[in-house]
Amino acid sequence: MIHIIYISRAVRPLSDQDLQLLLDQCRRDNAQHNVTGVLFYSHGNIAQLIEGEAEVLEPLFEKISRDGRHSNVMKLVDKPINIRSFSEWSMAFHPLEPAGFEQLQGFLLPNRVPPVPSSLTIADATLIDLVRLAVFGADAAATSVLPQA
Amino acid sequence: MREQQLKDILRHMPAGVATLQGPELRYGFVNEAMQEVLGASVTEGFPITECPGTLPADLLEVMQEVYRRGQPYVAKAYRLALSSEGDEPGRPRYFDIALEPVREGGGEEVTGLLLFAVDVTGQEEARQRTHELAIETRRLDTRLRVLTETVPQITFTVDAKGNYEYVSPQWYYFTGQPPTADLNAMWPLLIHPDDRLRILYQTDAARTAGIGWSYEYRLRRHDGQYRWVLSRALPELHAPDKPVFWHGALTEVHDQRELAEALRRGEAELRFLADSIPELIWTATAEGFVDYYNQYSEEYSGLLSKDLGPTGWINLLHPSEQANAARRWVHSIATGESYEGLFRMRRHDERFRWHIIRARQLTDARGLRWFGACTDVDDQHRLREVLQTQYDELARTNRDLDTFVYTASHDLKQPLFNLRGLFDELRRSASFDDPQESQILTMVDEALRQLDLTLQDLAATVQDQRGLSAPTESLDLRNVADEVLLGLRAQVLESQAEIELDFEAAPTLTYGRANLRSVLHNLLSNALKFSHPGRPPHIKVQSNLSDTNQPILTVHDNGLGMELPDMPTPVFQPFTRQHPHVAGAGVGIYLVQRIITSRGGHLEVTSTVGQGTAFSVYWFDA
Ligand SMILES: Cc1cc2nc3c(=O)[nH]c(=O)nc-3n(C[C@H](O)[C@H](O)[C@H](O)COP(=O)(O)O)c2cc1C
Numbered sequence: 227m228i229h230i231i232y233i234s235r236a237v238r239p240l241s242d243q244d245l246q247l248l249l250d251q252c253r254r255d256n257a258q259h260n261v262t263g264v265l266f267y268s269h270g271n272i273a274q275l276i277e278g279e280a281e282v283l284e285p286l287f288e289k290i291s292r293d294g295r296h297s298n299v300m301k302l303v304d305k306p307i308n309i310r311s312f313s314e315w316s317m318a319f320h321p322l323e324p325a326g327f328e329q330l331q332g333f334l335l336p337n338r339v340p341p342v343p344s345s346l347t348i349a350d351a352t353l354i355d356l357v358r359l360a361v362f363g364a365d366a367a368a369t370s371v372l373p374q375a
Numbered sequence: 376m377r378e379q380q381l382k383d384i385l386r387h388m389p390a391g392v393a394t395l396q397g398p399e400l401r402y403g404f405v406n407e408a409m410q411e412v413l414g415a416s417v418t419e420g421f422p423i424t425e426c427p428g429t430l431p432a433d434l435l436e437v438m439q440e441v442y443r444r445g446q447p448y449v450a451k452a453y454r455l456a457l458s459s460e461g462d463e464p465g466r467p468r469y470f471d472i473a474l475e476p477v478r479e480g481g482g483e484e485v486t487g488l489l490l491f492a493v494d495v496t497g498q499e500e501a502r503q504r505t506h507e508l509a510i511e512t513r514r515l516d517t518r519l520r521v522l523t524e525t526v527p528q529i530t531f532t533v534d535a536k537g538n539y540e541y542v543s544p545q546w547y548y549f550t551g552q553p554p555t556a557d558l559n560a561m562w563p564l565l566i567h568p569d570d571r572l573r574i575l576y577q578t579d580a581a582r583t584a585g586i587g588w589s590y591e592y593r594l595r596r597h598d599g600q601y602r603w604v605l606s607r608a609l610p611e612l613h614a615p616d617k618p619v620f621w622h623g624a625l626t627e628v629h630d631q632r633e634l635a636e637a638l639r640r641g642e643a644e645l646r647f648l649a650d651s652i653p654e655l656i657w658t659a660t661a662e663g664f665v666d667y668y669n670q671y672s673e674e675y676s677g678l679l680s681k682d683l684g685p686t687g688w689i690n691l692l693h694p695s696e697q698a699n700a701a702r703r704w705v706h707s708i709a710t711g712e713s714y715e716g717l718f719r720m721r722r723h724d725e726r727f728r729w730h731i732i733r734a735r736q737l738t739d740a741r742g743l744r745w746f747g748a749c750t751d752v753d754d755q756h757r758l759r760e761v762l763q764t765q766y767d768e769l770a771r772t773n774r775d776l777d778t779f780v781y782t783a784s785h786d787l788k789q790p791l792f793n794l795r796g797l798f799d800e801l802r803r804s805a806s807f808d809d810p811q812e813s814q815i816l817t818m819v820d821e822a823l824r825q826l827d828l829t830l831q832d833l834a835a836t837v838q839d840q841r842g843l844s845a846p847t848e849s850l851d852l853r854n855v856a857d858e859v860l861l862g863l864r865a866q867v868l869e870s871q872a873e874i875e876l877d878f879e880a881a882p883t884l885t886y887g888r889a890n891l892r893s894v895l896h897n898l899l900s901n902a903l904k905f906s907h908p909g910r911p912p913h914i915k916v917q918s919n920l921s922d923t924n925q926p927i928l929t930v931h932d933n934g935l936g937m938e939l940p941d942m943p944t945p946v947f948q949p950f951t952r953q954h955p956h957v958a959g960a961g962v963g964i965y966l967v968q969r970i971i972t973s974r975g976g977h978l979e980v981t982s983t984v985g986q987g988t989a990f991s992v993y994w995f996d997a
Contacts, residue, residue, distance in 0.1 A: 364710070367709035
């Protein structure tokens with residue numbers, strides 16, 4: 227199994243509807259292919275972690291990086307892991323119209339991202355914190371996925 | 376029949392046709408088209424002057440003239456103001472109007488006029504537009520020329536065969552070539568020999584592919600210097616995929632290139648520098664992802680940069696310090712505050728060495744970035760630890776000495792008291808003949824008083840300074856023992872002693888902290904000091920409760936042992952040394968005993984020479 231973390235920029239801002247569409251499609255396809263992880267979105271900034279079998283993830287990442295909705299895809303990590311750190315695939319963003327999103331399967335408010343399990347190395351957890359910071363700005367520093375002291 | 380047919384044709388012809396008869400030019404046949412031109416419906420037989428329709432006066436005059444002279448006349452693009460359906464004057468319309476004299480029966484005399492009017496409005500408007508366009512084009516052309524010849528760039532046009540069709544005058548200024556120079560022959564010769572082939576090839580390739588180009592090369596300037604220029608050109612397509620010309624511009628980019636080159640060199644030099652420093656150096660993006668580790672980082676960690684990864688340095692830290700270090704890094708990235716911390720970092724041989732990690736945010740050519748360094752302070756750190764231990768030991772020795780002074784001053788009080796008693800007795804019972812007797816007696820008296828005062832002062836000073844009389848507190852024996860052993864670490868390591876601590880039966884003791892430390896320190900250091908040369912020391916420290924529930928501490932060793940006097944409770948005197956060959960002040964056990972007795976307890980000892988010694992501290996006598 228491997229995990230991949232990347233950051234990118236949306237070509238143009240994604241609307242609530244764009245995001246929900248992406249959420250629906252990805253949750254369906256990822257569940258089908260046993261892909262788990264999390265995607266962060268805010269003001270055109272995108273970061274995503276995906277974990278799964280290398281045979282699935284490598285072509286998926288190829289496809290995602292060619293997706294016309296975003297560009298400047300920069301892969302930060304691509305390495306083998308022993309176990310998954312996420313039980314499903316979810317997406318964290320601030321909808322313009324939050325009503326209705328709260329109940330949506332796989333949707334998270336950015337400050338509700340749960341701490342990561344200790345199976346993830348501190349270095350990788352730090353990377354997730356840094357990409358959250360890069361996507362959501364300094365506010366994200368208030369909550370951390372790092373284990374508490 | 377033929378005439379009727381002819382009339383029909385004429386009637387429906389798209390050009391206006393009319394006959395005018397006699398010198399009064401009376402309307403004869405007027406077809407539909409002509410009727411439209413003339414406007415008001417004209418009636419056969421009426422003279423044209425009475426019913427001219429749209430025909431202006433000057434045309435009427437010309438008609439009469441043509442009639443008189445018998446010479447045909449054509450007015451080209453003659454403007455007629457036709458009335459439109461509505462009332463406003465319609466748009467002007469233009470006609471080619473032909474006037475042909477008619478001679479009846481082939482005679483000489485003119486008997487009428489044939490009038491043709493062909494609508495040429497469309498052509499005329501087109502002609503006028505063309506004219507306006509030509510003027511506009513000339514204006515643009517002038518502007519283009521001014522621009523082309525005043526911008527700093529050299530502009531040029533190349534045809535499909537690759538021949539220079541045009542080059543702006545700047546080319547001649549730049550190259551210093553005469554206006555008569557053969558562009559196509561000269562240009563390639565002015566390109567730097569190292570660039571020439573590449574440029575000719577790339578130009579040919581772009582032309583063949585019908586696409587534009589953009590490349591840089593060195594072009595010789597009038598002073599013989601080669602300067603970097605950027606050549607960009609785009610094809611002009613007349614039909615799709617069929618370029619006819621390439622228009623382009625040549626911009627001098629020499630200074631930018633030199634600058635970029637200098638920057639690249641500078642960066643390479645910095646990298647070289649960073650790679651030669653025996654310190655871990657790295658840079659990170661504004662987001663906090665490390666994007667460069669110097670060579671030493673790889674050597675130190677035994678990992679490649681790509682395996683270290685954007686946050687890989689955290690993996691090198693001691694596991695117990697990683698989370699803390701990571702949280703502080705995220706905080707620095709969020710706030711821009713500098714980063715600094717003391718951490719243990721794993722070397723390639725799995726050994727951890729202390730490092731100070733520092734990082735600061737700086738802005739360089741690539742924007743905001745972080746620059747970090749990890750400085751090895753392991754040796755300093757260890758040295759400091761050793762110094763601290765030595766310092767602790769010194770402080771303790773000092774304290775012990777103070778205790779000694781204190782207890783000694785106490786102990787000297789009794790003999791002094793006895794001395795004074797004896798002296799008083801002597802004065803009473805003996806008589807002296809010496810006349811200076813009373814003087815001497817006073818002096819002895821005074822000396823004794825002085826001695827007493829000095830002893831009191833000594834005791835009071837030490838007591839104040841060292842807190843030996845400090846109030847008792849509840850002490851964790853293991854805690855204090857660990858502290859003491861830390862101070863003795865060097866001796867423990869050196870002698871490879873095995874030390875067993877067992878405080879389970881009575882883990883705490885209510886006592887003066889400095890006192891307990893002194894007692895433990897002296898007993899333990901003695902046990903280490905007087906070890907048997909044939910075996911490493913094995914020391915067992917145990918706390919217990921007596922039958923009367925009073926705390927007891929025993930320190931048992933397997934050392935040299937000693938001869939004990941035949942007394943149940945030997946009294947230890949200062950400066951008596953059981954083992955003259957072993958270093959030590961000889962005051963240790965004396966002190967311990969003094970401390971214990973002063974707090975209401977006593978010390979017992981059993982020993983077998985060559986086997987070992989056991990001290991038992993009865994903290995409080997019931
Ligand atoms: C930012 C971003 C993240 C994406 N993440 C995923 C993902 O995790 N899983 C997935 O199946 N598709 C993801 N996609 C969508 C894919 O790029 C692709 O559009 C989708 O898989 C449909 O592919 P298909 O047309 O081949 O079925 C993502 C797209 C974007 C723009």
